[in-house]
Structure formats: C-alpha cells, structure tokens
Amino acid sequence: MLEVRGLRAGYGQIEILRGIDMQVGAGEIVALLGSNGVGKSTLNNNICGLYRPFAGRILFEGEELTGARPEAIVARGLIQVPEGRRVFPNLSVRENLELGSYCRGKPHRAANLERVVTTFPRLRERLVQKAGTLSGGEQQMLAIGRGLMAEPKLLILDEPSLGLSPLLVEEMFALIQRLNAEGLAILLVEQNVVQSLAIAHRACVLEAGVLAMSGTAAGLAANTDLRRAYLGM
Amino acid sequence: MSPDIIFAGVVNGLMAGGIYVLVATGLTLIYGVLHIINFAHGSLLMLAMYAVFFLFRPPLGLDPYLALPLVTAGAFLMGYVLYRGVIGRLSHGRDENILLITLGLSIVADNVALFLFTGDTQTIGVAYAGNYISLGPALVPLPKLISFGASMLICALLGLFMSQTDMGKAIRAVAKERQGARLVGIDVENIFAVSYGIGIACLGAAACLLMPFFYVSPSSGHVFVLIAFTTVVLGGMGSFGGALAGGLIIGVVESLAGLQFGEQLGQLGIPLVFILILLLRPTGLFGRQ
Numbered sequence: 001m002l003e004v005r006g007l008r009a010g011y012g013q014i015e016i017l018r019g020i021d022m023q024v025g026a027g028e029i030v031a032l033l034g035s036n037g038v039g040k041s042t043l044n045n046n047i048c049g050l051y052r053p054f055a056g057r058i059l060f061e062g063e064e065l066t067g068a069r070p071e072a073i074v075a076r077g078l079i080q081v082p083e084g085r086r087v088f089p090n091l092s093v094r095e096n097l098e099l100g101s102y103c104r105g106k107p108h109r110a111a112n113l114e115r116v117v118t119t120f121p122r123l124r125e126r127l128v129q130k131a132g133t134l135s136g137g138e139q140q141m142l143a144i145g146r147g148l149m150a151e152p153k154l155l156i157l158d159e160p161s162l163g164l165s166p167l168l169v170e171e172m173f174a175l176i177q178r179l180n181a182e183g184l185a186i187l188l189v190e191q192n193v194v195q196s197l198a199i200a201h202r203a204c205v206l207e208a209g210v211l212a213m214s215g216t217a218a219g220l221a222a223n224t225d226l227r228r229a230y231l232g233m
Numbered sequence: 234m235s236p237d238i239i240f241a242g243v244v245n246g247l248m249a250g251g252i253y254v255l256v257a258t259g260l261t262l263i264y265g266v267l268h269i270i271n272f273a274h275g276s277l278l279m280l281a282m283y284a285v286f287f288l289f290r291p292p293l294g295l296d297p298y299l300a301l302p303l304v305t306a307g308a309f310l311m312g313y314v315l316y317r318g319v320i321g322r323l324s325h326g327r328d329e330n331i332l333l334i335t336l337g338l339s340i341v342a343d344n345v346a347l348f349l350f351t352g353d354t355q356t357i358g359v360a361y362a363g364n365y366i367s368l369g370p371a372l373v374p375l376p377k378l379i380s381f382g383a384s385m386l387i388c389a390l391l392g393l394f395m396s397q398t399d400m401g402k403a404i405r406a407v408a409k410e411r412q413g414a415r416l417v418g419i420d421v422e423n424i425f426a427v428s429y430g431i432g433i434a435c436l437g438a439a440a441c442l443l444m445p446f447f448y449v450s451p452s453s454g455h456v457f458v459l460i461a462f463t464t465v466v467l468g469g470m471g472s473f474g475g476a477l478a479g480g481l482i483i484g485v486v487e488s489l490a491g492l493q494f495g496e497q498l499g500q501l502g503i504p505l506v507f508i509l510i511l512l513l514r515p516t517g518l519f520g521r522q
Binding site for chain 1: 399402403405406408409410412413414415416417418419420
C-alpha cells in the first residue's frame with residue numbers, strides 16, 4: 001500500500017534519513033520504532049508532503065507521491081495524526097472534527113462524526129468546548145478522531161502514547177488494534193517498544209537515519225540485540 | 234454639557250465608529266492569520282476610495298452604494314492577486330519579509346496615486362449628502378447612518394462566514410495551527426491569500442460607505458489606518474470582538490473629546506484612552522496572552 005524506496009531526506013544541508021526502504025501492506029499495523037532524534041518524524045513529514053525528500057521515492061497504492069503537496073496526499077487517503085496532536089486550539093471539538101473532512105470524506109461528514117464520537121464518548125461530551133481546553137489525552141483522541149473523519153486508507157500515528165498516563169496508553173493501543181481490526185492499515189511511529197510490538201504485525205527499527213532491523217513483530221520481540229538496546233534486558 | 238448634547242455626541246461617535254470597525258476588522262483578520270501588520274492597509278483603502286470616485290464620475294455615474302458589491306468584490310480580487318503574485322512570492326515564508334513588502338507596496342501606491350491623481354482632495358456630490366435623520370435629540374447625516382448600519386451588517390455577515398463555512402473555519406484553524414491545517418489537507422497558502430483578500434474587501438466596502446461624506450486624496454487612507462491600528466491594539470490583536478468594541482469606543486471617545494475640548498485638542502482623547510486601556514489590560518480588551 002505504502003512503499004518507501006531509498007528515501008533520503010533532511011532539513012537544509014543536513015541529511016537525516018540516509019536511504020530508507022519500507023512498506024506497509026493493506027490491513028497491516030507496521031511499527032516504526034526508534035529513540036528520540038533518529039529521524040522518525042522526518043520520515044513522517046516527508047511521507048505527508050510537509051517537506052520534499054532529497055532523493056528516493058514514495059508510492060501509495062502504486063501512485064507516485066514523492067514531492068506531492070500535503071492536500072493531494074490527504075485527498076488520496078494517507079492521513080497523519082501528528083506528534084503533539086496539532087489540534088486547532090481556538091476551534092470547538094466539533095469544528096476540529098469537521099475540518100478533518102475538509103478535503104476528503106465530506107459527503108459522509110455527519111455519519112463519520114457520529115462514528116467518531118461513538119468511538120470516543122469523551123469527545124461527545126465536549127463537542128462545543130474549545131479544543132485548547134481539553135486534557136492531553138482528550139486532545140490525542142481528538143487528533144485521531146480528526147484523522148478518522150477523512151476516511152483514511154492508511155493512518156500514520158506519530159507517537160500517539162506520548163504524554164499519556166499508563167492507563168490511557170493501554171487504552172490507546174487497544175483502540176489502535178480495534179481500528180486495524182476494522183480494516184484500517186496503520187503505520188505506528190513509537191518509542192514505546194514493548195506495547196508497539198505487542199500489537200504490530202511487522203516492525204522496523206530506525207537508528208541514526210537508517211533501518212537497523214526489520215521483520216515480523218514477533219521476531220523482533222525475540223531479538224536479543226533489540227531487547228538489549230531498547231529494553232535493557 | 235447637557236445630557237442631550239452628550240447623547241448626540243455618543244450617537245455621532247458610534248456612527249463614525251462603524252467605519253473604524255470595518256477598516257480594523259480587515260486589519261485584525263490579516264494580522265490574526267498572517268501574523269503581520271498590513272502596512273499597505275491605508276494605501277489600499279485610498280485606492281478603493283479613488284475607485285469609488287471614478288465610478289461615480291461620468292461616464293458611469295455609479296452611486297457609491299450601488300457600487301459597493303462591485304468595489305468589494307474587486308478589492309477582494311485585488312487582495313488575493315496581490316498576495317498570490319507579490320506578497321506570498323517575495324516573502325519566502327518569512328513573516329518579517331511580508332511586513333516590509335506591505336510597507337513597500339504602500340509607498341509605491343501612495344506615490345503612484347500622487348502622480349496620477351495629484352494631491353488635490355476630491356469629493357463626490359451625492360444628492361442625499363445633506364439629508365439628516367433625527368434619532369431623539371441627535372441629528373445624524375443620512376450617509377453616516379447608512380455607513381454605520383452597513384458596517385455592522387457586513388461584520389455580522391463576516392462573523393457568520395467565519396463560524397459557519399468550511400472556509401471560515403479553515404481560516405481560523407490556519408491562524409493558530411498551520412502544521413495541523415496542512416495535515417487535514419488545507420492549502421495554507423490559499424488560505425493566506427483568501428484572508429488577505431477578505432481584509433482588503435473590507436476596505437472596498439469601507440470606501441463605498443465613506444465617499445458620500447468624506448474626501449479622497451493620496452493620503453486620506455492614513456487618517457483611518459492610524460485609527461484602525463489603534464483600534465486593533467486596543468481591542469486585542471487578531472480579535473474580531475476587539476475590533477468591533479475598539480472601533481465603537483474610539484468613535485465615541487473621539488466625538489465626546491471633540492465636543493468637550495474642540496476638534497483639535499479633542500484628538501488627544503484617542504491616545505489617552507488607548508494608553509489608559511493598555512495600562513489596565515496590556516493585551517487589549519479581548520486579547521489573550
């Protein structure tokens with residue numbers, strides 16, 4: 001579904017990603033793991049068209065997306081829920097969700113909104129509240145809900161568990177699994193290695209701009225190098 | 234002063250405030266979305282006023298109120314194209330560049346106007362300019378009453394547009410969270426141009442409402458823009474409610490201070506109230522930290 005080939009990218013003169021090859025298939029959860037500053041968000045931002053890659057290609061459902069504008073990428077159904085939520089603080093929860101279908105999924109806006117607030121009952125209670133007044137966990141739900149409003153084919157979740165309480169993190173991973181069970185392909189970008197590997201089908205580990213390991217989630221979970229590097233075991 | 238005179242002063246101040254609100258709304262919208270002060274605001278108002286002036290003159294003889302839809306739409310288009318063609322292109326994504334470009338545009342526009350139209354003040358003589366309407370003890374010139382009513386109506390329509398349409402919501406979203414806006418598929422550059430266009434459209438409408446009772450010269454935009462800057466800061470940068478309250482307050486202060494201290498000395502009233510309000514509320518009436 002999503003195919004990244006030989007991607008080199010960075011900011012200005014500085015190259016951060018030095019040749020990335022990865023794929024996400026239909027119906028899969030792929031976990032992209034790595035610690036802070038290895039280039040996970042750079043990869044995301046290039047896939048979503050916020051930056052232009054230096055070299056390499058990005059294909060989505062066989063179509064070339066390299067260098068396409070963000071709105072063209074959203075229109076195809078490749079939706080990113082960004083790190084730090086990026087909800088519109090001055091707009092109500094309802095308006096945030098409505099704008100989720102600004103350029104895709106507009107005909108089914110009312111039905112999708114109903115589905116999202118059924119998935120996240122907390123958002124239903126706060127529909128008229130300004131998004132900036134929500135708690136971190138609620139903002140994360142809103143960001144995901146806003147992404148779902150665009151009827152995604154592939155959802156990229158960038159650090160969805162960041163800043164959430166352990167209980168909410170559990171909930172978040174259960175939700176990701178549920179969305180995937182309904183057929184949504186997910187690229188999960190996370191630092192939380194254990195829980196990500198528990199729900200992912202496949203995973204890759206990004207280290208200093210290259211993929212250090214990749215394979216099935218179960219295989220990686222059993223890998224002693226990975227366990228030593230990320231879990232201290 | 235007797236209560237009747239104060240009442241008349243307040244009414245006349247509100248009437249003048251309507252135009253201030255309209256000009257300030259355009260300025261505050263552009264500030265809210267683009268995070269820049271549009272230094273070209275006064276010059277573009279002046280150009281719109283000349284447009285109204287020439288539309289009124291033969292051969293067209295178009296009444297300024299009838300010209301309003303045309304001039305407003307033309308001003309929107311002008312703002313949109315100006316942003317797309319000049320401001321956005323030259324800014325290279327840096328807000329401080331936009332500031333300088335709008336300042337440059339203003340200098341160019343003022344001098345081109347001076348060259349083409351000379352520095353003489355021009356007025357249009359509409360038949361209804363001398364009509365007065367009495368509101369209780371206050372006597373209000375008909376064009377001022379119309380300018381107030383129309384300004385409030387336009388602000389209400391703009392408020393509806395911003396709160397009810399997808400485009401309006403997108404404009405508000407871009408104002409606070411550009412990255413998030415890009416990720417839901419909002420074309421941020423287009424929103425910048427539309428916002429700039431709407432800001433200038435407010436000036437087009439203001440020009441039509443002003444011309445029946447005001448004059449135009451290459452420097453006449455500055456009269457209103459200084460007041461609009463004051464209004465925007467007084468009300469809170471980027472706040473629509475602030476522009477509305479600020480514009481009306483300034484109109485009333487100007488009018489009452491003029492009554493008490495005379496036209497010349499009365500001008501001090503605006504900066505005094507401005508300083509006083511900012512001392513008490515440094516972010517303006519409706520501003521946030």
